[in-house]
Amino acid sequence: MISITVIVPTYRRPQDLARCLEALKHQTRTVNQLIVTIRDIDTETWEFLATYNPDSLPLQTTTVTVTGVVAAMNKGLSLATGDIITFTDDDAAPHPDWLERMEANFQTDEKIGAVGGRDWQYIGNRIKEEGDREDVGRLQWFGRVIGNHHFGVGKAREVDVLKGVNMGFRRNAIQGMGFDERMLGTGAQVHFELAFNLALRRRGWKIIFDPLVAVDHYPAVRFDEDKRDQFNNIAWLNAVHNETLVLLEHFSLLQRTIFIIWAFLIGTREALGLLQLFRLLPSESTLAVQKWVASVDGRIKGLQSWLTYRNVTTTKVAITK
Incomplete structure (x- = not known):
């Protein structure tokens, strides 16, 4: 059973x-x-x-x-x-x-x-x-x-x-x-x-x-830097870092290259590239700039983490039997 x-x-x-x-x-x-x-x-x-x-x-x-x-x-x-x-x-x-x-x-x-x-x-x-x-x-x-x-x-x-x-x-x-x-x-x-x-x-x-x-x-209050629907520089950077690290590890060499170019030039609403910055500037003004700066910082830190960990096994072994 x-x-x-x-x-x-x-x-x-x-x-x-x-x-x-x-x-x-x-x-x-x-x-x-x-x-x-x-x-x-x-x-x-x-x-x-x-x-x-x-x-x-x-x-x-x-x-x-x-x-x-x-x-x-x-x-x-x-x-x-x-x-x-x-x-x-x-x-x-x-x-x-x-x-x-x-x-x-x-x-x-x-x-x-x-x-x-x-x-x-x-x-x-x-x-x-x-x-x-x-x-x-x-x-x-x-x-x-x-x-x-x-x-x-x-x-x-x-x-x-x-x-x-x-x-x-x-x-x-x-x-x-x-x-x-x-x-x-x-x-x-x-x-x-x-x-x-x-x-x-x-x-x-x-x-x-x-x-x-x-x-x-019923999305409830969080007791950390991530307040869901409110922008926080640290929370934004952390999320972009995490996504970048995970995808660089998952992708092939060609995909990594394409991903990095796409991420910095285009991006998404949750991880802005230049195109997304220009698209959001009219409606969000300085907030869009803050999101873009945090996104770029997160991408760079994610890339640095990938370079640091790419030859190291880091995932905790939790299920062993």
């Missing part, structure tokens, strides 16, 4: 965590192991869990002493015993059939190493942003990463990357793997999913996005 582990990293959001745990209680497919990773200094969450009634949930808590989501997820990963190891955020509420549908996808093909799906984003009871997309979780050959996981529709299909709030992995597929501890950031550490998923693809495993494998996502 297949066993499933659910890992939930949390930090100072006990009300959100309570909603997440209640959703996990109502899964149509039983949770076999539930690991909640908690920072040692997070007194709010420890106090909440001290009186929380898990009922049928096989709740297991573990302490993390290092900042950032990567350390929390690696700690959970090191304790996971399931044949399928799933992740969601404390500010998410998985749909009742989340685990059932995820397991069903894994059973269709033994070469599937990861399964994830849509996160329906809410502000209160209102959908944050309306939209439907079939182009989801894809890395284009020259380096642009297409997300759209919160807009995903259509049939289950193969993709390049899943979103951290809604993803699960076959234990055998991630043997010897861990989340990349080189990701910059003291909290969110943007693009850690990209690093992990692309490493999995290099191993030859399939990654499946199924919009019906769904969670409701």
Whole structure:
């Protein structure tokens, strides 16, 4: 019989965590192991869990002493015993059939190493942003990463990357793997999913996005430099650095060359090149310049990190048996 582990990293959001745990209680497919990773200094969450009634949930808590989501997820990963190891955020509420549908996808093909799906984003009871997309979780050959996981529709299909709030992995597929501890950031550490998923693809495993494998996502306050919808120079630089490092490691020599040229001359709204700077100047003025400077700095630092680490094995081994 297949066993499933659910890992939930949390930090100072006990009300959100309570909603997440209640959703996990109502899964149509039983949770076999539930690991909640908690920072040692997070007194709010420890106090909440001290009186929380898990009922049928096989709740297991573990302490993390290092900042950032990567350390929390690696700690959970090191304790996971399931044949399928799933992740969601404390500010998410998985749909009742989340685990059932995820397991069903894994059973269709033994070469599937990861399964994830849509996160329906809410502000209160209102959908944050309306939209439907079939182009989801894809890395284009020259380096642009297409997300759209919160807009995903259509049939289950193969993709390049899943979103951290809604993803699960076959234990055998991630043997010897861990989340990349080189990701910059003291909290969110943007693009850690990209690093992990692309490493999995290099191993030859399939990654499946199924919009019906769904969670409701209530993006909550972050207690680090990354404030989601507000520009912060350090958070912006960190995200661009992380993406640059991951893609340079993943690409061939030719693709690296094309990616670097494209990144500095064109770029995206999240990592500006010159063309994006000129496009945003009329509407964002000095803010566009700040984003561009942070983007260039992030690209350069990402390139430096790649040059530093390209001959060194750095990914923590979290799954060893």
